[in-house]
Each structure stands twice: as C-alpha cells, then as structure tokens.
Amino acid sequence: MALCLPFSAHAGVILQQTIDTTSANSNNSFQPLGTGLSGYAGSIDFTLANSNGGTQTLGFHILKCTDSTYTSCSKTSAYSGYQYTYSVAGSQPKAVINVSVATSSWSFDPAFYYGINYESNNPTFVSIYGSNATSSLPNADPAANHRVGAIPCSTTCATPTASQAVKQLYFTLYDVLGPSEDTTTRLVTVTPAASSTIATSTTATFGATGYVNSNDFVSGMFVQIRYASYSSMQSYAGASPDLFYTTLQFPISAAGTFSVSTTSPALTVGLYTMQSDIRTTSWTNSLLNFFGFGQFAQQGILTATSTVFTAAHLSGYDTFVASTTEAMLAYTASSTISLASCSTWTGFNLGDCLGVLLLPQVQPMQAQLSAFKDGFLTYAPWGYLTRFVVIMSGGATSTLPSFSATLPLGSADDLDTFTFDMNDMVTGGAALLDSIPARDNATHTIKTVMRPWIDLFIGLFVLLIMVKDLMGMAAHGRHNFKS
C-alpha cells in the first residue's frame, strides 16, 4: 500500500494501481494494468502540477489488449473520444486530481489485459508525479518535490529530454465516481452528537462512524466510547476517577469505513462528558486498567474526540408525541409523493395531494397491521385465539412421522417388523406422480397441464360464494331486498 500514498486520497475501492518499471528517459505514455480486472472503472487519481502557465486538455484512454505483450490494443467501443479528460487551466500547484469516467456503461472484462494511455492536445509539458519514495526515482528532481516526468504530447511534441521523460508514473483507478475524499484515520460522527440533548428513560444509543486507513489498521483495533455524568462525578468519593465512566468498546475488523452503535444505560438526567477514540491494543493499557488506573491508559490512541451531551427524561406524553412524529416522518419518507404537494407555497398539486392523503401506502400499512397483531391482538384472553389463528395460517412444514408394524409372515411365529417412512412415501410418491409427462409434449407434465384448470375452478368457486353472499342470494334470494 505504500505505493499508493501520493494517490490514495479517495475512499472508493481501488481497482488497480500502475506499478511501472520503465527505465530512465523513456517516453512511456502507456501504463500496463494487467489482467483479471473486473467491475466499473469509475474514476482515476493522479497528481499533477503545471508551472509554465499553459492550458491544455489531458485525455486518458483505457486500452483493451489481447495478451500480456500489450501490442494488440484498442480503444473500447464505448469511447470514441477520451475515457477521462482533464483540462489544465494555467499554472496549478501540485495536487491530487480525481476525474470521473465520461460514460457509465463501460466495465472491465477479466479475460483481457488493460493499459492506460494518455495524450495532450498542446505541445507543452505539465508535471505529473509518481511515488514519493526517492530511492526508486533516480532522475527525480528534489526541488520539484519528486517530479518524475512530463507528459508527452500526442503527435507534435518534441521528444522529451531526460528530465522531462515519464518514469514511474502511477495511477489509481477507483470503482466510484466523485471527488477525492479524506482517507485519514478519523472519527466522522459520534452519537449522541456534540452538545445535543437526548431523551432517555433507561438507556440511550451510543455509537460512532469513521474511517480507518489501511496503513493504520492493525488486528485488534477498536473504537472506545467512555461517558459519565458530571453530577455523579461531583457526588462520587471513590479512589479512581476512571470508575465514573461507563466504557464501551467496539472491535474494528477491517480498514475502511465503520459504523458502530449500541444501547447503554444512561439513568442520570443532566450533563454528560463523552470521550470517543480509535485505539490499537496495548499491554500498557491493559495493565493500567487492571490496576484501576484506566484514566492513564492513553497508549495506542490514533484519534480521539471529547464531547458533551445532555440527557433528559421524557414524560409518557412526550414519548407518544415523539413516536408519532417518527411514524409521520417514516410514512412521508416512504411515499413517492411529497407532502409538499399539499402546500400552496411549495408546488401545490391537487391530484398528488389527494393521493398522498387518501391512498394507503402498502409498506407502512402492513407494518402498522403487524404492530396491531403483535401488540393488541396478543393480549389474553383473545391472544389465545390469535395464537390459534397464527398456527393454523402458518406456512411451516413438518416431517411426516414414521411408524412401525410387526406382522406375521406365513405362520404366527414368523414375525417381522416393518418401518414405514410416511414422509418419503408421500412426498416421494407425489414427486413421481408429478413427473408423469403429458402426451405428445415432453416439456409438460400432467401437473403443469392440470393445475391451472383446477386452480381456475377453485378460484371461481370461491368468488361465486363471495358474490352470492354479498348479493344476499344465499338464504332468501331476492326477498332479502326490502322495498
């Protein structure tokens, strides 16, 4: 991963990095990428600086080659022009440039070899940079901050000189679009948020999101959140301040983004302090914690933040209002029509407004009916009826039982025990019956031919009973209608 340091300022999945072994002074505008690549080449990173003030357009192709010699290569059919382009606008300081792919309909085929080729439309030179490992850059210019070469032109440029030739140029391809992002190991958010007020009756949610750079990741890394109420600190007379704190630890299993959370008791109302950090394991910390000096266990902290939050109790009415508000927000979020259609200020639309007000949304209605079934309908005594209906309408199957019979064969003394596997007999026999082919048609079975007709008959029968019931024709026929 050290090779990608100059270009790794992006959180996407790295598809490939060029590892160029070009010898000095060669004009190498082609960088082999190898084979076995798959997925979508969303964006590309490279480091660039332009000191001569000229403007030009850099174009990048990903060429598809048939073999490892990279001699038979062609542009992909999805691109008649450049796959990635970047406009150099005058003098630019050295920076990592991220450009997105021009068309999203292209992806790698693992069976082929690929390479990056780049061109310029202007016979001037810009500096693009490679590894920051000076030992591998014999011709790098220290004053130019490890400048490794200048980009050659497509047709009319002069042959690059030794100091201008492209050597050990690195690209990093990502499978996502978008600008470069910060990939330093860091905490992005903590829960509860800084200076926020949370509602608690018994527990509250604690958590964090963040990013761990692959260079920082070690096995056993974890996120630690410690929190304590200020009021409990003031009234506490224990030996170690570490005992004030409730400590939560969340293991981090891999580099990259993480999101952790859990619920933990927060019984005291009032102001809390919370310390969140990303740590590696440390025997010093373990020792300090063991002897009750956890406040000094500060080894292996990669990044940390300290915040405060306030815990407040909610009344039953507040809880009801909060849950109702949450339900409203969830409902409107699930709707494909915005509630703004009912506002005269923000795009009023009578049809959409009536739709969002009157037409039931399937998912929230199902969730609410489930809540009704799992809540009110489970209370005794009617809960027994609910349970009975749940069992009767369930879809789980059970294996049919086996049974044994002891039968006399020939004489009364000649007894033999037979075991009958009902499950195998019924399901196996039925499978055999279902596999009987239809006449003159090898692709259909008796089952596939007969079942639609039987289903149609059953469906019509059920429909007829309902219609008959609704029309009042069951008991007294037309005499049901009162004149």
Place this chain on the structure above:
Amino acid sequence: MIWYYFLLFITSLLTAAFSWLPKVETLPTILGVDIDGQLSTGMGSFLTFAQAIWPIYDVYLGAMVLLSYYAVKMVLKFLLGARAPTLH
C-alpha cells in the same frame, strides 16, 4: 395517510388501554399435553401432505381466502354495526 393514521390511532389506543393484560406467546399445556406444540406439528404435517398432493393444498388456499373474507366481514360488522354493507 388518513387511513394510516386512523390505524395508528386505533392501534395506539387499544395497545395502551390493554397493555396491563398478559401477553400470550404460546397456547397452554393442559393435562400434560402441549397444545401449542401439537397444533404446530400437526399443521406442519398437514401442509407437508397437502403440498405433496397439490390439489389438496390449492383447496386449502381457497378455503383460507374464503375464511379471510368472512373475517373481514365480521370485523366490518363489529365496527359498523347495522351500517355494515351486507344485506343480511
């Protein structure tokens, strides 16, 4: 949204009003017989049999649809009384 909040209101009201009652998780065991387990296993065995002999399963599904229809009708009758949209 109106129907959703009507349902939400009914659910919240009934759940809050009767939350002091015990919840039924399983049917009871009577005289050593696990009614819940026996019914669950029996129904599972029936479904295995019915799905193997598929016309029985299709008739069973039709019967479930019909029972659901009568259940909805009973709920409407309970909620709307004489105003329920049935003629008898």
